[in-house]
Amino acid sequence: MRISLRSICAAALVLATLCLVVILNKDNSSYDVTSDISQRQLPSVQKQDVTHSPDDDVLDPALAQNLPQPACDRNDSMVNVTGFASLPQHIKNFLFYRHCRHFPKLLDVPDKCGGPQGSSNVFLLLVIKSSPPNYDRREVLRKTWAEERQHRGRWIRRIFISGVSDTGFERQRLNKMLQLENQQYNDVLQWDFEDTFFNLTLKQVLFMEWMEQRCPGAHFMLNGDDDIFANTDNMVEYLRDLPDDNDGNKHLYVGHLIRWVGPIREKWSKYYVPVQVQESESYPPYCGGGGFILSGYTLRIIYQMSHSIPLLPIDDVYMGMCLEKAGLEPVSHFGVRTAGLPVPSSKVDPYHPCYYREILLVHRFLPHQIYLMWNRINEPNLKCDGSQVS
Numbered sequence: 001m002r003i004s005l006r007s008i009c010a011a012a013l014v015l016a017t018l019c020l021v022v023i024l025n026k027d028n029s030s031y032d033v034t035s036d037i038s039q040r041q042l043p044s045v046q047k048q049d050v051t052h053s054p055d056d057d058v059l060d061p062a063l064a065q066n067l068p069q070p071a072c073d074r075n076d077s078m079v080n081v082t083g084f085a086s087l088p089q090h091i092k093n094f095l096f097y098r099h100c101r102h103f104p105k106l107l108d109v110p111d112k113c114g115g116p117q118g119s120s121n122v123f124l125l126l127v128i129k130s131s132p133p134n135y136d137r138r139e140v141l142r143k144t145w146a147e148e149r150q151h152r153g154r155w156i157r158r159i160f161i162s163g164v165s166d167t168g169f170e171r172q173r174l175n176k177m178l179q180l181e182n183q184q185y186n187d188v189l190q191w192d193f194e195d196t197f198f199n200l201t202l203k204q205v206l207f208m209e210w211m212e213q214r215c216p217g218a219h220f221m222l223n224g225d226d227d228i229f230a231n232t233d234n235m236v237e238y239l240r241d242l243p244d245d246n247d248g249n250k251h252l253y254v255g256h257l258i259r260w261v262g263p264i265r266e267k268w269s270k271y272y273v274p275v276q277v278q279e280s281e282s283y284p285p286y287c288g289g290g291g292f293i294l295s296g297y298t299l300r301i302i303y304q305m306s307h308s309i310p311l312l313p314i315d316d317v318y319m320g321m322c323l324e325k326a327g328l329e330p331v332s333h334f335g336v337r338t339a340g341l342p343v344p345s346s347k348v349d350p351y352h353p354c355y356y357r358e359i360l361l362v363h364r365f366l367p368h369q370i371y372l373m374w375n376r377i378n379e380p381n382l383k384c385d386g387s388q389v390s
């Protein structure tokens with residue numbers, strides 16, 4: 001694509017002006033938390049974000065897509081860290097790029113929440129981490145628990161967050177597929193970074209930045225994986241009836257609470273975190289990352305805290321660190337079963353819909369199981385008289 005010098009200059013001028021406006025506005029934002037936000041930085045605004053902003057249609061978005069992003073360089077001095085050479089490759093990669101927090105956005109859904117102003121109409125935003133190849137999971141979620149709809153007069157919206165997978169032609173094909181999905185459903189946010197397990201925290205942080213820009217008014221979020229079964233109708237009812245008139249403007253962070261654990265130092269483990277990544281032997285309390293529920297208020301604070309906390313590869317623990325720094329606590333909810341549901345005896349069907357009608361969320365469901373369960377719990381003549389559930 002050829003871009004004339006004049007249009008580049010014009011674009012730069014518009015961007016500079018916008019950045020200034022954004023920075024001036026940002027300067028005035030304040031948060032109720034008084035704890036350590038001294039290190040708060042101004043979130044840097046990416047060029048593309050600015051171009052998509054609702055009050056600016058000056059630049060062609062296609063042009064914006066091609067604007068070069070400042071590359072984040074590999075930190076080569078990491079090789080001098082003690083024991084670096086013997087670390088597994090994925091951990092080396094993590095350390096090399098740990099400081100990088102900005103990646104080009106490949107797909108955006110700027111109007112997902114009706115723009116920043118309209119976003120207070122979104123009651124529950126379903127934020128689902130999904131890797132590019134997981135087409136079948138996204139497809140089934142779209143027509144089951146993650147369907148965009150109103151329940152009891154409250155809007156439920158959906159967004160999948162993704163990086164890039166694979167290499168070469170396959171990478172291009174997967175990107176094209178996500179692009180097609182986004183054209184049809186308007187529900188995919190994608191950034192140009194490797195969608196790996198150890199980059200999940202990066203994905204989370206990028207998402208929180210997006211929230212602040214695009215959807216600051218949403219009341220509540222379900223933050224979870226694409227292999228969970230979530231009873232989103234129950235979730236809306238639970239959130240609607242929270243104590244203390246919490247409509248998302250107060251602290252809320254609930255899920256499967258995990259406490260008194262620390263980094264796994266076993267090299268074979270998927271969760272292996274060596275001392276080179278984290279020295280401390282303990283993790284703060286956190287909610288299991290399969291799925292947890294939080295308020296818009298709490299998400300904003302976590303994002304603010306994240307600016308001054310180095311990324312840790314385990315995303316749910318990282319959220320716990322941000323909460324701890326803000327002096328906020330994660331709380332357990334009985335209905336969130338990321339470790340599965342206990343079934344009373346081997347004689348009863350562990351997938352009986354009556355078990356799932358009352359819960360908020362269960363981890364590890366296959367697409368066909370999600371499809372079946374969602375339809376079964378919504379059957380009008382489903383009777384749960386206690387004989388299935390003891």
Ligand SMILES: *[C@@H]1O[C@H](CO)[C@@H](O)[C@H](O)[C@H]1NC(C)=O
Pocket residue numbers: 028
């Ligand atoms: C911040 O915003 C409020 C309300 O919009 C306004 O009254 C106040 O003057 C602003 N403060 C600064 C420093 O811009």
Ligand SMILES: *[C@@H]1O[C@H](CO)[C@@H](O)[C@H](O)[C@H]1NC(C)=O
Pocket residue numbers: 076077078079080
């Ligand atoms: C690693 O340390 C050595 C010795 O201090 C130094 O010469 C070298 O430049 C360092 N390498 C990097 C990539 O920082």
Ligand SMILES: *[C@@H]1O[C@H](CO)[C@@H](O)[C@H](O)[C@H]1NC(C)=O
Pocket residue numbers: 075076077078081099
């Ligand atoms: C790069 O790594 C070195 C060694 O761990 C560290 O001291 C330095 O702060 C890092 N640089 C950046 C930009 O993160």
Ligand SMILES: *[C@@H]1O[C@H](CO)[C@@H](O)[C@H](O)[C@H]1NC(C)=O
Pocket residue numbers: 090091093094097192193194195196197198199
């Ligand atoms: C995270 O993504 C960046 C950018 O694509 C990549 O360089 C890095 O290796 C990834 N880190 C891990 C741990 O996969």
